[in-house]
Amino acid sequence: MSAHQLASIINLILNESSSAECLHDALDQFAEICSEVSGIVPDSSFDGWAEDTFLDSGMAINPQAAAYCIKDYQRSVIFIRGVYAAIKSAQERFENTPITILYAGCGPFATLLLPLLCKFKSGELDIHLLDIHQQSLNSVKQLITYFDFNHHTVKLLQGDACKYQHSTTLHVIIAETMQKSLEQEPQFAVTANLAPQLVPQGIFIPQKIEVELCLAHLENEKEWFKLCGHIDSGELIKAGKRHSLGTIFTLLPDQASIQMSEASRNKDTSALELGSQIVRIPSVDKLESYDVLMFTRIQVFEQYHLKDYEADLTLPHKCHDLSPLKCGAAYRVCYQLGNYPRFDLSEV
Ligand SMILES: C[S@@+](CC[C@H](N)C(=O)[O-])C[C@H]1O[C@@H](n2cnc3c(N)ncnc32)[C@H](O)[C@@H]1O
Known part of the structure; x- marks a missing residue:
């Protein structure tokens, strides 16, 4: 070439x-x-x-x-x-x-x-x-x-x-x-x-990089994306088809080293953890029909973004730790560091 x-x-x-x-x-x-x-x-x-x-x-x-x-x-x-x-x-x-x-x-x-x-x-x-x-x-x-x-x-x-x-x-x-x-x-x-x-x-x-935890219907959303070529998470939430449980992590380069220095050890597992927060399962009609999904959104530079379903990196990650879904149940969510970084969700 x-x-x-x-x-x-x-x-x-x-x-x-x-x-x-x-x-x-x-x-x-x-x-x-x-x-x-x-x-x-x-x-x-x-x-x-x-x-x-x-x-x-x-x-x-x-x-x-x-x-x-x-x-x-x-x-x-x-x-x-x-x-x-x-x-x-x-x-x-x-x-x-x-x-x-x-x-x-x-x-x-x-x-x-x-x-x-x-x-x-x-x-x-x-x-x-x-x-x-x-x-x-x-x-x-x-x-x-x-x-x-x-x-x-x-x-x-x-x-x-x-x-x-x-x-x-x-x-x-x-x-x-x-x-x-x-x-x-x-x-x-x-x-x-x-x-x-x-x-x-x-x-x-x-x-x-932002990770949001949501209740949503994975198969329906995949179909919509195939049909329309894009998914607007804000519209889905407004229409009551998706429910946000919260942004569980935001990675901003100028804050990452501070976050790292503030990481703490989990008393039980001794894993190093960041940004522990509580999420609660809302009262939603047909709660049992929902999937719990983690959405990753990436701002590469200025207007260059990767949104839901647009890339393998922004496909939703199905999270089984909250099943079966119980209205009002509360979970502690934190990002666990170490040789296999991942989000950890445990009921409180
Ligand atoms: C997901 S691949 C991406 C490859 C390439 N940047 C691209 O976008 O096509 C990640 C690359 O990062 C390298 N890598 C991952 N962790 C690394 C680390 N801690 N130090 C140096 N290289 C690392 C891997 O060896 C691999 O080549």
Whole structure:
């Protein structure tokens, strides 16, 4: 693939009027060439977790599974557009200096940044790509040469983003080390460690992640989404079809390290926990017919959002801990840190 072809792929991805089909084709084309060059083939279930790395703060998925993230098409499109807008915005905020970018958890294709390099001249960016898996970094190295990006300043770093300390402050940090409902992967711990390393006015991507607990009818909502292509949570709540039990967690980069320092140990399980709160099951007609769902919403950068059902990352997570539903029952909800981060709900 020539630089010219990669440029047309990225132009298509950035073009807000591209159809979903064109966007999928463009991402598939990029993934195919990356696989040919690196030998890493996207595979969501590669070897049953065999090459995943279990860290103190969560699981780092293996390079094949990380490559597969590109197939969460809307996620990839919105993140790539958000990253591009963020770098442009950083160039306006920090004039006459190369924009220093740390991309933590870049995976084998560095999907959220690599295709954008055609949009920048050498010297404009100072890029640092970090991953726990050396195999991913080897892949990215081959891709940089293949796409003829060696004129850009790119450093490859193997390490744990939950502990990594950069030698200078950074203008932009990109981290997508997450699954829906912030389960399993270390997004929170990565954010808490890296966000304080930004310069004032620096940009952390994603800018905000919110998890809301709701009563809703999962199958009906999936059907509506298939029919309409979008779901407006506010309208569903107004229409009485969905009932919010509350926002159970908000991850804002500039607050994450404070939240981390305020985490407390659960007396019974000794797990490190954040933001414990109480939710109560409301009195709702046909309560037993509802599912309890966790919705994850992501603001990548400014207007670039991922809403309910739009991406694998924002599919609702069905929560069985509250079954059978009892009107008036109260639950303590907290976000548990450790090697398998997750929300814990227990009746009080
Ligand atoms: C969900 S994949 C995303 C890959 C790529 N950024 C993308 O968007 O397509 C997460 C990546 O982060 C890496 N990772 C997860 N936790 C990490 C950590 N604590 N330190 C360094 N890398 C990590 C994994 O190895 C994997 O490559």
